[in-house]
Amino acid sequence: MGVKVGVLALQGDVAEHVAAFREALAERPGSSVTAVRMPADLSDLDALAIPGGESTTISRLIGKNGLYEPLVEFEGGIFATCAGMVLMADRVDDPRVRTLSLIPMHVARNAFGRQVDSREATIEVAGLDEPFRAVFIRAPVATDVDPQVQVLARIPEGIVAVRHGPHMAFAFHPELGGDLRLHRMFLAGLGL
Amino acid sequence: MKLEELRFGTELIKRGFASMQKGGVIMDVVNAEQAQIAEEAGAVAVMALERVPADIRAAGGVARMADPQKIAEIIDAVSIPVMGKARIGHFVEAQVLEALGVDMIDESEVLTPADEQFHIDKKQFSVPFVCGARNLGEALRRIDEGAAMIRTKGEAGTGNVVEAVRHMRSIMGGIRALKGLSSQELADCARDIEAPVELVVECANLGRLPVVNFSAGGIATPADAALMMQLGADGVFVGSGIFKAANPEAMARAIVEAVNHYDDPKVIAEVSKGLGDAMKGLDVHLLREDEVLQTRGR
Numbered sequence: 329m330g331v332k333v334g335v336l337a338l339q340g341d342v343a344e345h346v347a348a349f350r351e352a353l354a355e356r357p358g359s360s361v362t363a364v365r366m367p368a369d370l371s372d373l374d375a376l377a378i379p380g381g382e383s384t385t386i387s388r389l390i391g392k393n394g395l396y397e398p399l400v401e402f403e404g405g406i407f408a409t410c411a412g413m414v415l416m417a418d419r420v421d422d423p424r425v426r427t428l429s430l431i432p433m434h435v436a437r438n439a440f441g442r443q444v445d446s447r448e449a450t451i452e453v454a455g456l457d458e459p460f461r462a463v464f465i466r467a468p469v470a471t472d473v474d475p476q477v478q479v480l481a482r483i484p485e486g487i488v489a490v491r492h493g494p495h496m497a498f499a500f501h502p503e504l505g506g507d508l509r510l511h512r513m514f515l516a517g518l519g520l
Numbered sequence: 521m522k523l524e525e526l527r528f529g530t531e532l533i534k535r536g537f538a539s540m541q542k543g544g545v546i547m548d549v550v551n552a553e554q555a556q557i558a559e560e561a562g563a564v565a566v567m568a569l570e571r572v573p574a575d576i577r578a579a580g581g582v583a584r585m586a587d588p589q590k591i592a593e594i595i596d597a598v599s600i601p602v603m604g605k606a607r608i609g610h611f612v613e614a615q616v617l618e619a620l621g622v623d624m625i626d627e628s629e630v631l632t633p634a635d636e637q638f639h640i641d642k643k644q645f646s647v648p649f650v651c652g653a654r655n656l657g658e659a660l661r662r663i664d665e666g667a668a669m670i671r672t673k674g675e676a677g678t679g680n681v682v683e684a685v686r687h688m689r690s691i692m693g694g695i696r697a698l699k700g701l702s703s704q705e706l707a708d709c710a711r712d713i714e715a716p717v718e719l720v721v722e723c724a725n726l727g728r729l730p731v732v733n734f735s736a737g738g739i740a741t742p743a744d745a746a747l748m749m750q751l752g753a754d755g756v757f758v759g760s761g762i763f764k765a766a767n768p769e770a771m772a773r774a775i776v777e778a779v780n781h782y783d784d785p786k787v788i789a790e791v792s793k794g795l796g797d798a799m800k801g802l803d804v805h806l807l808r809e810d811e812v813l814q815t816r817g818r
Contacts, residue, residue, distance in 0.1 A: 337543075338543065338780060339542070339543040339544050339564060339780070340539075340542060340543065340544075341536070341539040341540055341542060342542065342543065343542070344539060365780075365781075380539075380540045381541075381543070381544070381564070382540070382541075382544065382564040382565070382600050382601075384559060384562070384599065384600060385544055385562045385563070385564050385600075385776070389562065389776075389780055392777060392780075393780075411540075422599060424559070424560070424599075437599060438599065441621075442621040442622075442623055443537055443601065443622075443624065443647060443648065444528065444529065444621070444647050445528070446528070446529075446533050446536075446537065447526055447527060447528050447533065448525070448526070448527045448530055448532065448533060449525065449526050449527075450525045463532055463533065463536055465533060465536045465537050465540060466537070466540070466601065466623070501536060504532060504536050504539075
């Protein structure tokens, strides 16, 4: 059966997420990957990606487009990267970002410093046999997660990958770099 | 946990940073207060400047990198990325901006060029660069030098979108014209537009530039911003258009929403209501040759 994935298309690397999920679902006939800009776009989706971008901007547009409640109530799994991870948290140090509070964790924005401190690093991720080449761009980290949240990856700066129920959140960008193992892990976790 | 092969400033990191800006509005600001207004309005980044381009035109003289003190104050004031402008070819201004911690450097024709032959060798830097371009050849030469993002030049500080439109149409049309060409014809085209053949082939295969392409230079209203998006821009820079408007906060918010809903005229109509006067603007045909900025650096 086909899988329906949406990508929150308010701002950020939307096209990269669309391309990555299309590739991950290439051998699943009847699958679709579509842009989500308004509440109606969420209906019938099995899963949603929240892309990287600027969390202050995306948060503002979520409110403007009437997406806040529909996203909180979304019943599928959410695959969130970078700014998406910030939006999934229930605690963040910036009053301008209204988070969705779907994962009980505290997230620090820009935890690595300025853009020159952005980096590629090879990290171990729980559930993957081989290390993952992770791309961190002005990335956040989770500094504190509640016990029911599964930590998938931790580096000296903090926690950079978590799973909570159907949701997964990453401080880095699995949609960049062509390695789709985490996309497949996410879809498998949803039974898709 | 194991952490190996740490690498900074790779092409993937630089181009990835630019990708995170897509669908966004980058606003020129001259102090911390304006930077906070821009951030509140939903800007994805701010460009830290001594003066907005309209005032650079008015002031005349040599336009240089902004005072590092001012850039540092703007960096401290906001959580979104801060960009800074260096003169074309002035790699030491770029080194200073990188040392200050700016997140992207604009090697910009708005400032007075420091080198009339060479642009900055951008591959030597960890910080990503954005460069202006008027056509496909210019864009690909800048990418070859290491630019992680292109912006169409337009004519900065005029509040007149006509040049931005001309340059966006030129780049998009240039890419469309590559479609279906044989490898021989692509090589011929590369010689014609004075661009590396590998990049011309890459554009032909992708059907777009290999890096993010924003629009700049004359955007003054929400409709201007949406026009550039419909013409194929990945996002917009708004320079003088925000803080030379009668109500900068309202204009900033409206342009952010117009970019988000660029293909929905009802939303553009709604957000454009009651904004007050946009910046006054200039007729680009009345500029003297030495007042035209877009011809700097080719």
